[in-house]
Structures are given as structure tokens and as C-alpha cells.
Amino acid sequence: MPELKETSGFQYLKGTRFDRRTIQDRQRPLIAEVATFKHYPQARKVPLPRTWQLTEEHLSPLIQNRRSLRKYAQEPISLEHLAFLLWASQGVTGQAGRYLFRSTPSAGALYPVETYLNAHSVTGLPPGLYHFDVEHFALDRLTDQDQAEAVAHGCLDQGFMAQAPVVFLWTGVFRRAMHKYGDRGVRYILLDAGHICQNVMIAAEAVGCGGCAVAALYDSEINQLLQIDEEEESILYAASVGKKLLP
Numbered sequence: 001m002p003e004l005k006e007t008s009g010f011q012y013l014k015g016t017r018f019d020r021r022t023i024q025d026r027q028r029p030l031i032a033e034v035a036t037f038k039h040y041p042q043a044r045k046v047p048l049p050r051t052w053q054l055t056e057e058h059l060s061p062l063i064q065n066r067r068s069l070r071k072y073a074q075e076p077i078s079l080e081h082l083a084f085l086l087w088a089s090q091g092v093t094g095q096a097g098r099y100l101f102r103s104t105p106s107a108g109a110l111y112p113v114e115t116y117l118n119a120h121s122v123t124g125l126p127p128g129l130y131h132f133d134v135e136h137f138a139l140d141r142l143t144d145q146d147q148a149e150a151v152a153h154g155c156l157d158q159g160f161m162a163q164a165p166v167v168f169l170w171t172g173v174f175r176r177a178m179h180k181y182g183d184r185g186v187r188y189i190l191l192d193a194g195h196i197c198q199n200v201m202i203a204a205e206a207v208g209c210g211g212c213a214v215a216a217l218y219d220s221e222i223n224q225l226l227q228i229d230e231e232e233e234s235i236l237y238a239a240s241v242g243k244k245l246l247p
């Protein structure tokens with residue numbers, strides 16, 4: 001197995017970065033489109049019930065109502081809600097020997113995804129960039145200043161990211177998964193990020209908030225903002241969260 005930098009997984013991640021200087025010149029891929037729905041015209045259709053009598057009545061409205069939200073109430077979100085979202089993202093929920101299990105699954109329980117956030121408007125939390133210390137369920141304060149504008153700028157200037165009370169930024173620490181799984185580890189890192197983001201979106205819905213997953217970002221700009229070595233760790237995914245506007 002080659003060293004990290006020589007793996008095709010690493011080269012793939014590097015080769016698919018967005019860069020502000022070259023993004024306009026990027027060619028659309030010459031890959032033919034395919035329909036959104038797959039049909040099996042020969043197969044017998046089994047209609048599914050649209051109502052179900054389950055004892056659970058909490059989860060289904062959260063799944064039903066989740067919608068990408070790009071406009072937020074002026075209200076800040078509370079530290080309590082932020083803590084709940086962080087717990088939902090990667091909080092420790094179990095232990096077996098030296099393994100600490102988390103709220104979202106991870107191949108080999110290696111947890112290659114790190115969570116950072118920009119607090120723009122959180123009651124009881126000074127604005128700035130933070131790192132989520134999963135082990136101690138705490139936030140490490142990284143900057144003294146709100147980085148909402150810089151984060152939005154790095155997210156292809158998507159203005160709503162600057163308005164969101166909180167923006168989560170998820171990075172992958174490549175070696176954590178790739179030392180074991182090699183190139184295939186790249187798949188696992190990306191899958192982990194998806195699980196984490198979805199848990200946050202559902203948890204947000206549970207506390208009257210909403211948000212939007214964002215993967216259109218200038219990788220190196222966000223990496224610089226987080227002061228991480230992008231040869232070892234890089235931004236993968238982001239999400240805004242804020243209170244819903246009252247109807």
C-alpha cells in the first residue's frame with residue numbers, strides 16, 4: 001500500500017477541490033444524464049401503505065418536515081441547542097473497552113471526521129471558530145472573532161451562510177481511516193460525513209431550527225481558515241443552522 005500522498009484516494013480528493021481562480025474554467029463533465037427515477041416495468045408492483053400504525057410519533061414529522069433552510073429568524077440559538085446538535089452529530093453514546101461509540105456510525109469505529117463550527121449568534125458563546133472536542137464534550141475556541149463572512153466567502157460566496165447563527169464545518173483526517181482501509185477509506189470518510197450532517201439536520205428540526213447542507217466550497221480557503229494542514233486533513237462538508245422564521 002503506497003503512502004498517503006501517493007494513493008489514488010488522496011489524489012482524487014485533491015483533484016476535485018474547488019478553487020476560486022479556476023472554478024470558472026471548469027468544464028462540465030461529458031457524462032450523459034440519467035433519469036432520477038429507476039423503473040422496473042416488468043416487475044410486479046407492491047403498493048406500500050401510506051399510513052402506518054407505529055408507536056413512534058416523534059421521528060416521522062422530523063423527517064417529513066426537514067427541508068433545506070436558507071433564511072433564518074434574527075434570534076440567536078441557545079448554547080443548549082447547540083450542545084444538542086453537537087451531541088447528535090458525534091456525541092459519545094456508548095463504550096466497549098477502549099472504544100467510545102458515537103451517535104453516528106463509522107467504519108471500524110475510527111471516526112475520521114472532525115467537527116468545527118463558526119458561532120455567529122449563539123447565546124452564551126462568544127462569536128468565533130470552535131473545534132468540537134468529542135472526548136470531553138466541549139468546544140475548543142480557535143478564534144476571537146466571528147468568521148461568518150469568511151466562511152460564506154469560502155462557501156462559493158453563498159450569502160446565507162453568513163446569516164446563519166451557526167455553521168458546522170466537517171473535515172476528514174485522511175490517515176485515520178486510510179491507514180486501515182487504503183483508498184477505500186475515502187469512501188468511508190465521505191459516508192461518515194453524510195451520516196453526521198443528516199443527524200444534525202434532523203436534530204435541528206427537533207428544536208425548531210433548520211439548515212442547509214453545503215458542499216460547494218473552496219477547499220483550500222476553508223482549510224486555511226481552520227488552519228489545518230490540507231495534506232493531512234481537509235474540509236469535506238458544511239451546514240448552516242438557524243431558527244426557523246415564524247410563518
Ligand SMILES: Cc1cc2nc3c(=O)[nH]c(=O)nc-3n(C[C@H](O)[C@H](O)[C@H](O)COP(=O)(O)O)c2cc1C
Pocket residue numbers: 066067068069158212213214215216217
Ligand atoms: C452533498 C450536498 C451538497 C449540497 N450543497 C449545497 C450548497 O452548496 N448550497 C446550497 O444552497 N444547497 C446545497 N445542498 C442542498 C440541496 O440543494 C438540497 O438538499 C436539495 O435541493 C433538496 O432539497 P431539500 O434538502 O430541501 O430536501 C446540498 C446538499 C447535499 C446533500
